[in-house]
Amino acid sequence: MSLAFVGICSHAPGITGRADRADPAHRDQFYAALGRLREAVDAAKPDALMIVAAEHFANFFMNNMPAFAIGMGEKYEGPIEDPDWLKIKPRVVQGAPDLSRRLISSVMQSVDTAYAEEWRFDHGIMVPLHFLDPDNKYKVIPANINCQGPPLTPLHRAWAFGEAIRAAADALPERIALICTGGISHWPATPDSGKINEAWDREFLDRWARQDRAAMLSYTDAETYRDAGQGGFEIRTFIAAAGAARGKGEIWHYRAIPIFAVGCTVGVMEIV
Amino acid sequence: MSLAFVGICSHAPGITGRADRADPAHRDQFYAALGRLREAVDAAKPDALMIVAAEHFANFFMNNMPAFAIGMGEKYEGPIEDPDWLKIKPRVVQGAPDLSRRLISSVMQSVDTAYAEEWRFDHGIMVPLHFLDPDNKYKVIPANINCQGPPLTPLHRAWAFGEAIRAAADALPERIALICTGGISHWPATPDSGKINEAWDREFLDRWARQDRAAMLSYTDAETYRDAGQGGFEIRTFIAAAGAARGKGEIWHYRAIPIFAVGCTVGVMEIV
Amino acid sequence: MSLYQLSKFLYEINRDPAIQARFRANPQSALEGYDLTDEERGAILEPDIGLLYVLGVNGQILMHYAAFHGIEWSDYLQRMRDGIKRHGPVRAGLYAMTTSLDEKVSS
Amino acid sequence: MSLYQLSKFLYEINRDPAIQARFRANPQSALEGYDLTDEERGAILEPDIGLLYVLGVNGQILMHYAAFHGIEWSDYLQRMRDGIKRHGPVRAGLYAMTTSLDEKVSS
Numbered sequence A, B: 001m002s003l004a005f006v007g008i009c010s011h012a013p014g015i016t017g018r019a020d021r022a023d024p025a026h027r028d029q030f031y032a033a034l035g036r037l038r039e040a041v042d043a044a045k046p047d048a049l050m051i052v053a054a055e056h057f058a059n060f061f062m063n064n065m066p067a068f069a070i071g072m073g074e075k076y077e078g079p080i081e082d083p084d085w086l087k088i089k090p091r092v093v094q095g096a097p098d099l100s101r102r103l104i105s106s107v108m109q110s111v112d113t114a115y116a117e118e119w120r121f122d123h124g125i126m127v128p129l130h131f132l133d134p135d136n137k138y139k140v141i142p143a144n145i146n147c148q149g150p151p152l153t154p155l156h157r158a159w160a161f162g163e164a165i166r167a168a169a170d171a172l173p174e175r176i177a178l179i180c181t182g183g184i185s186h187w188p189a190t191p192d193s194g195k196i197n198e199a200w201d202r203e204f205l206d207r208w209a210r211q212d213r214a215a216m217l218s219y220t221d222a223e224t225y226r227d228a229g230q231g232g233f234e235i236r237t238f239i240a241a242a243g244a245a246r247g248k249g250e251i252w253h254y255r256a257i258p259i260f261a262v263g264c265t266v267g268v269m270e271i272v
Numbered sequence C, D: 001m002s003l004y005q006l007s008k009f010l011y012e013i014n015r016d017p018a019i020q021a022r023f024r025a026n027p028q029s030a031l032e033g034y035d036l037t038d039e040e041r042g043a044i045l046e047p048d049i050g051l052l053y054v055l056g057v058n059g060q061i062l063m064h065y066a067a068f069h070g071i072e073w074s075d076y077l078q079r080m081r082d083g084i085k086r087h088g089p090v091r092a093g094l095y096a097m098t099t100s101l102d103e104k105v106s107s
């Protein structure tokens, strides 16, 4: 029937894996915002949860690196990382293969997504799922944008991906909730791990919340890398959310929590 | 500097593997047309040969099936099939990684191609190379369109892929020769192997040669499957050629040779 | 997921000599890690090329598996035809679009 | 192709327990089939995490390889820093866009 919900949130292994090392007050405020996002997803009564992520060489490598990929499996597994390290228990996630196939066929009319009948979720999807679907009750459609291996997906195509998801969802009888997850500025797994450019993050989130397409698409990769690190390339997932929802965004939570190695973000966007 | 040449040709393992079982006169006429195509490629003095093919589950599978892929490797190997069965000797083909990267980045502005830093060529690329580059002298950029595993790449996106290659090549300092290779009607590896719908093939090639975009894009997959078999899905590669060249086509050779299991086609198209 | 898992095993054995060697040494162990029904498992082990075709395996994958078992080309084609007679029409995948055997010509 | 081959080995060992077991049993044999320079081979076997970083391996791949060798997180970060001091700036890949160590903060 429609795209029923659009939200954004951060992912990072530290959010769960190093939970006990964060300032408890900061951690709990962030977790509470994620809980609020979970309630909002539930209230939208989706038939499936689509998660647009930016995975980290767990399923996709430079032997066949898709600009976009959408899952079409009957089920998925995760986390691919050590569950004790990530502090997220393994789970089998139900897919929605028939719905996926119809969604993919529709998206393909304008965006050339790869499809994948299997997918081992890394923390990029497992951390959001851990908070948004603690009971493992939703059917999930995973999606990916190449934010890792250059040549990266151009920003304006990430926007087009959001538009294509919107058009596809609106033409389907099912209700889709869309969660887009990325890190904004961060320098994951490099000597600068823990660095966060809060000013850059707030500027990006402001462009996002006011639905300023031109400003969101104006970053060059070199600028993003300089100011926001490799992790900044993941703005593509938030841009896809904006392309799908097209309304004003609202940031429910932002705080740089260095031990989580990311500016911890939760937001929603009006679907217009 | 430009797209310097656009040609099309058939591929099929029988073309080389069962060469001794064909009517010698028919075989030799087809081979002569391929020889003429080789001379035309040479005359265009390309810096690299781009081959848009439709591979057959050699590199790409439904675990990550790209709508489009372009190679970015330093070198490639082929054939992946038994060389004695295919009657094509193994070779290491030089890639053009820097040129590939620039081409891919440009194509990605409008078409969301995957990229691949390795690629084991199957007969879809090796048969054309065997005839067009017998001395293994060219740098090669392989490309693929998903003609095998549904959801297949939509026909109008195959056209867009050709347009994107054209725009990219025209903006590069190097000269690119483009060869697009597919089977038109055939029923490969099924109980109907050897069946060829010559009337359907001639109609398609007529649409192609007169650059009738709407007619080329009007086939549904169900119609193509019914009239032209699974192999008919490979019209996508010829459609990409037309999208790139945009001029009138000329069919140098067409004859159904059942022991080759394909309507054996050679053609060129004017670049306008 | 079953046709996917079945196809994936055949795709992987086709292109990986190590899996081929493992299959020759101990067929059962080569199938570990694939989520297969008993019917699929039996069709692989037999090998029942006709049943694999009826289960929906793409010919571009199946023909290489037949060749791995030393099945000659004409025999490969005949086994698919016999499979349809024995097991009924193709059940899944691309060829499930096929309606009846009689519509088809062969060579 | 070398950074690609180097990264591919690390990508594959990260996600495949069978390769991890083969590496533990016989490191050299686990590297067969990868087209590596002697420097790359040595960096994998040592393991010289700092050199792997300087050679251009992405941290999203490298951190899992460090964990496989039991290298604790802070030690992993320090080894990358030491690698740059010893071997010079990152030579290839994404991080070759990085200019100098002094520009960076760490935690």
Ligand SMILES: [Fe+3]
Pocket: A011, A054, A056, A124, A182, A183, A231, A234
């Ligand atoms: Fe990330």
Ligand SMILES: [Fe+3]
Pocket: B011, B054, B056, B124, B182, B183, B231, B234
């Ligand atoms: Fe083909």
